[in-house]
Amino acid sequence: MSKPRVAIFDFACCEGCQLQLVNLEEEILDLVNVVEPVEWREAMTESSPDYDIAIIEGSITRPQDEERLKAIRARAKVLIAMGACAAITGVNRLMNKHVEAGQAGPCVYGAAASQPHLQSGTARAAHEIVKVDYKIHGCPMDNREFSSILRSLLAGKTPFVPTYPVCVECKQKGNICRYEYNEVCLGPVIRAGCGAACPSGGFWCFGCRGYIDEPNVNAAFDVMDQYGKTIDDFKDRLELFAGREAENNAKNS
Amino acid sequence: MPKTVEIKVHHVTRIEGHGNIFASFAGGKVEKIEWQVPEAPRFFEAMVLGRDWQDIQTIVSRICGICSVTHSLAAIKAIEDAMRIEVSEQTDLLRVLTHYAEHVESHILHVGYLVAPDLLGAKSVLPLVKSHPDVVKTVIRLHKLGNQWMALLAGRMTHPITFKPGGFAKYPAEHELEQVKKRLQDSFSDLDVLAQTVFSLKEKLPAFLRETEYVALVDAGKYSFYHGAIGSSDTAKILPVQQFESAVNEYVSPQSTAKWAKWHRDSYAVGALARYNLNGKNLLPRARKLADALSLGKKNCNPFCNSLAQLVECYQVVEHAVEIIDKLLANGIKLEKNQAQPRAGNGAGAVEAPRGVLFHRYEFDDKGKCVKANLCIPTNQNHANIQKDFEAFAPMIADRSPEECKQLLEMLVRAYDPCVSCSTH
Numbered sequence: 310m311s312k313p314r315v316a317i318f319d320f321a322c323c324e325g326c327q328l329q330l331v332n333l334e335e336e337i338l339d340l341v342n343v344v345e346p347v348e349w350r351e352a353m354t355e356s357s358p359d360y361d362i363a364i365i366e367g368s369i370t371r372p373q374d375e376e377r378l379k380a381i382r383a384r385a386k387v388l389i390a391m392g393a394c395a396a397i398t399g400v401n402r403l404m405n406k407h408v409e410a411g412q413a414g415p416c417v418y419g420a421a422a423s424q425p426h427l428q429s430g431t432a433r434a435a436h437e438i439v440k441v442d443y444k445i446h447g448c449p450m451d452n453r454e455f456s457s458i459l460r461s462l463l464a465g466k467t468p469f470v471p472t473y474p475v476c477v478e479c480k481q482k483g484n485i486c487r488y489e490y491n492e493v494c495l496g497p498v499i500r501a502g503c504g505a506a507c508p509s510g511g512f513w514c515f516g517c518r519g520y521i522d523e524p525n526v527n528a529a530f531d532v533m534d535q536y537g538k539t540i541d542d543f544k545d546r547l548e549l550f551a552g553r554e555a556e557n558n559a560k561n562s
Numbered sequence: 563m564p565k566t567v568e569i570k571v572h573h574v575t576r577i578e579g580h581g582n583i584f585a586s587f588a589g590g591k592v593e594k595i596e597w598q599v600p601e602a603p604r605f606f607e608a609m610v611l612g613r614d615w616q617d618i619q620t621i622v623s624r625i626c627g628i629c630s631v632t633h634s635l636a637a638i639k640a641i642e643d644a645m646r647i648e649v650s651e652q653t654d655l656l657r658v659l660t661h662y663a664e665h666v667e668s669h670i671l672h673v674g675y676l677v678a679p680d681l682l683g684a685k686s687v688l689p690l691v692k693s694h695p696d697v698v699k700t701v702i703r704l705h706k707l708g709n710q711w712m713a714l715l716a717g718r719m720t721h722p723i724t725f726k727p728g729g730f731a732k733y734p735a736e737h738e739l740e741q742v743k744k745r746l747q748d749s750f751s752d753l754d755v756l757a758q759t760v761f762s763l764k765e766k767l768p769a770f771l772r773e774t775e776y777v778a779l780v781d782a783g784k785y786s787f788y789h790g791a792i793g794s795s796d797t798a799k800i801l802p803v804q805q806f807e808s809a810v811n812e813y814v815s816p817q818s819t820a821k822w823a824k825w826h827r828d829s830y831a832v833g834a835l836a837r838y839n840l841n842g843k844n845l846l847p848r849a850r851k852l853a854d855a856l857s858l859g860k861k862n863c864n865p866f867c868n869s870l871a872q873l874v875e876c877y878q879v880v881e882h883a884v885e886i887i888d889k890l891l892a893n894g895i896k897l898e899k900n901q902a903q904p905r906a907g908n909g910a911g912a913v914e915a916p917r918g919v920l921f922h923r924y925e926f927d928d929k930g931k932c933v934k935a936n937l938c939i940p941t942n943q944n945h946a947n948i949q950k951d952f953e954a955f956a957p958m959i960a961d962r963s964p965e966e967c968k969q970l971l972e973m974l975v976r977a978y979d980p981c982v983s984c985s986t987h
Contacts, residue, residue: 321602324578324983325627325720331671332719334706338691346688352675353686354575370602400609400624407608416608418821421814429603449627449720510717510724511731515620549617 313463316348316360317391318381320367320374321401321432326392326445327351327366329452336456343463362387362462365441368394368401368432375438382439387462390435391455393448393550397519400448401432402552408432443468447503448517448550454502471501472522475514479505487513488536493546497532498524516551564589569968574975576676576686578628579941579982583971585956587964592956597949597975599818601986607935615641615727615904615930622922622937623721626984628671630721631664631712632915635788636922639911641727643804644926647902652893653729658788659886660715660722661913662879665787667708667719668916669834669872672979673760674701677869680973681763700755704876707749711742711883728902736895743887746880750848753876757852760873764856767866768970772954774863774947775827776836777809779914785837785844785878787914793840795861796826803912806921810938815945820985822946823938829946832918833978834871835862849878865951866977872916904930915940917979941985944978 319327330337331352347357363385369375382388393399407413408431414422421427435441443462445455454470461468471477475496479486482505487494494513496505500521507514533543571583582598606625610618619637623630635657642649675687678697684690691698709719714734717723724732780800781790792801792809801809812821824830838853839861845853853874858867906928912921918940925934951974959970 319580319983321604322983323624323627323630325624325630328627328671328720331675331705332709334702334709341688349686350573350575351578352576353688354679355685356575367602370604374602400621401604403609403613403621404605407605407611413603413605413608416611417603417605418814424814424816426600426816427603427814427819429605432604448624449718506718507723512717512723512726515617545614546617549621 312343312345313361314347314357314359315344315362315364316357316385317346317350317364317366318348318377319351320365320378320395321370322367322392322394322399324351324366325449329449329455333452333456340456340459344459358384360385362389364389364391365395365435366391368398368434369438370401370429370432372430378435378438387442388435388439389443389445389458390441391445392450393446393517393519395435396444396446397551398432398434399517399550402550403548405431444470446470446500446518451503473501474521474524475499475501475503475505475508475518477501478503479508482509484508488532488538491536493533493538493542495543495546495551497529498526499551513546515549516547519551566593567964569964569971571968571972574972576679577976577980577982579980579984579986581975581980581982583968583975585967585971587960587967590960592960595952595956596817597945597952599820599945599982599986601819601982603819603986606987607937610924610932610935613932615645615926615932618924618932619725625937625939625987626981627720628668628981629664629915629917629920629984631661631716632913632920633922634722634725635661636911636913636920637924638725638727639913640909640922640924641911641926642909643911644907644909644924645727645902645905645930646907647728649729650898652890652896652898655886655890656715656730656734657725659883659890660712661788662883663708663712663715665879665916666876667705667712668979669876670701670704670708672916673869673872674705674756676976676979680969680976681766696755697759700752704749704752704756707745711745714738714742726900726902729898729900733895733897736891739887739891739895743884746884746887749880753880757873760870761855764870767864767869768973769864770866770955770958771863772865772951774865775825775830776839777825777830777832777919777943778837778840779912779919780840783844785841785846787879792912792919794825794830795839803921804910806910806912806923806938807936810921810943812938812942817949818945820945820982821942823943824946829950830943831865831947832940832943833868834875834916835865835868836918837914838862838871838874845874845878846881848881849874852877865974868977868979872979904928908934915981917941917981918943937987939981939985939987941978941980941982944980945985948975948978948980
């Protein structure tokens with residue numbers, strides 16, 4: 310059986326998730342034994358329009374990028390959104406209200422902002438434009454999770470992606486709750502899988518993995534009440550990574 | 563009429579971000595040569611508006627995956643400048659130590675994974691796994707060292723967690739620092755293998771010289787990455803970081819979604835070669851020895867030698883990191899209570915990213931909400947210089963085959979280790 314052909318494409322992002330692939334170090338040599346990379350601009354010169362699995366990094370912001378993504382989707386059997394920018398728009402979502410108000414361009418480029426090559430729409434996640442088969446969450450994504458999802462996919466198994474919140478992993482780590490430090494932490498509603506990286510590093514959860522499928526929002530509000538925090542504090546922090554997910558969730562509920 | 567040959571490179575490979583090359587040659591002469599940046603803008607200066615001072619470094623870290631530690635540190639320095647927050651010597655040393663890890667990780671990635679294939683006649687590192695297994699394994703070990711060192715201090719490999727205005731959110735244990743020190747001391751044998759390989763290949767770097775203005779942080783008597791003010795090879799005057807806008811003079815080019823910069827001339831260069839040219843006399847002994855062995859000289863104006871300067875810097879930061887760990891251990895790690903409070907103000911911070919000096923400026927209201935930001939990225943400052951290098955280099959290679967021209971122009975872009983998406987931010 311020939312190895313599945315994999316191509317990696319980047320859109321508006323920091324390319325930190327591609328870096329996580331390089332950061333697999335020796336393991337990437339194992340992965341190229343089971344898949345054949347045919348296009349990966351950041352690491353190799355070769356390119357090919359013939360691939361089975363397309364991996365998308367970054368958000369979609371301009372019409373030309375939307376067309377490029379649609380063309381990639383048309384060629385790929387499987388499309389994976391890798392990292393928060395592709396999966397849930399990530400931090401790029403913060404630009405949207407400024408783009409909509411017509412202030413993003415002038416803020417950055419001043420009087421030159423009207424030049425045609427500097428135009429941009431709002432940032433969108435890949436699934437808002439094309440069908441996405443799998444999402445790898447996180448900012449940056451966890452490369453062990455990437456490896457596990459890719460291996461599951463190749464073995465024809467459904468990849469394991471946690472449907473419980475970061476608090477579960479945080480408790481397992483034995484961390485003291487960030488609310489005890491008088492901080493607003495998004496752990497109660499955000500998808501686990503990061504090993505509670507930020508609370509374990511002495512910070513609150515920023516929400517980079519997005520909402521879990523069925524967040525217990527009322528329980529989260531109880532926690533905030535208990536510590537004298539408001540819903541606005543919570544929403545403000547959600548804006549960083551998970552704002553749109555939160556909006557969608559509110560619409561669906 | 564001589565026939566026109568066009569070279570178009572859509573999205574140069576083995577660099578961070580999206581850049582295009584357009585060149586046309588006719589009868590051995592250059593008709594047109596352009597470095598173009600079509601990267602999607604992300605408007606980070608707008609993104610941070612209205613955000614809380616404690617969220618800023620987390621947001622702007624996402625400007626760049628490869629230099630996320632540098633971005634976080636530049637933001638924190640600017641916030642501390644704006645809010646007049648003092649930090650302890652321990653915080654300062656731990657930040658420099660974490661920052662050095664990023665330099666090793668990034669420089670090894672650039673030299674080992676992105677540039678080495680050009681020198682060894684490959685299109686990526688993958689064929690080298692079979693043809694040069696020992697070199698690849700050495701590169702992987704050094705890259706991993708940089709990453710694990712960074713993860714210990716920053717909380718993970720990319721997008722640091724532990725940095726806060728005023729101090730650290732989490733401190734390393736002394737025994738962990740001992741382990742890092744041991745691994746750093748052991749890493750010189752791997753660095754020597756890489757240095758010998760690069761030494762044997764350095765004749766493959768094109769002999770191209772163009773007198774250039776170099777800009778980097780300078781700090782009396784030191785080879786600076788984190789402290790100091792703005793120096794230029796064109797002037798003995800040192801500019802305070804607070805005035806960085808009058809050094810970078812950003813402007814919009816029709817060729818680029820990233821802004822370009824110029825100071826005393828039409829362009830200037832930042833990065834490892836600029837740091838070497840301004841601060842090379844302050845290198846520590848092992849780094850100095852390698853610089854001499856590689857014949858880098860006093861002022862080196864060959865942009866392709868940037869990769870050699872990066873390797874020299876790997877020795878420099880590993881050697882200095884061992885000294886810093888000794889100092890931290892001698893003092894003992896103290897768990898500091900962070901007393902930083904928000905206040906209104908405007909501040910600037912500068913840190914040397916692996917690919918050159920990075921500037922951040924923020925203004926805050928009295929609640930600590932950001933009301934203004936200006937971020938000037940190293941690759942912003944290199945774009946105009948890449949264009950000027952192209953204009954000088956292309957006539958030298960006009961008689962080569964289109965395939966060779968294409969590769970040489972791509973190699974010139976790669977030499978700068980550009981972070982293109984970072985520069986468009």
